[in-house]
Amino acid sequence: xxxxxxxxxxxxxxxxxxxxxxxxxxxxxxxxxxxxxxxxxxxxxxxxxxxxxxxxxxxxxxxxxxxxx
Numbered sequence: 112x113x114x115x116x117x118x119x120x121x122x123x124x125x126x127x128x129x130x131x132x133x134x135x136x137x138x139x140x141x142x143x144x145x146x147x148x149x150x151x152x153x154x155x156x157x158x159x160x161x162x163x164x165x166x167x168x169x170x171x172x173x174x175x176x177x178x179x180x
Contacts, residue, residue, distance in 0.1 A: 149177035 153174045 146177050150174055153177060 153176075
């Protein structure tokens with residue numbers, strides 16, 4: 112007896128679900144010392160919020176990159 116396409120799809124879905132259940136949880140932890148050091152360095156970047164050459168273009172907020180794990 113040949114396997115039907117429905118059984119193949121169901122087996123793939125079940126295998127994928129079991130794979131997701133077995134995967135470890137992804138957790139990102141921010142280092143508090145590195146964040147404080149980054150924030151003190153980012154205070155000098157406040158002057159770069161407005162670019163005189165392109166005043167209509169929004170700039171990146173300096174402290175946002177400090178929150179990366």
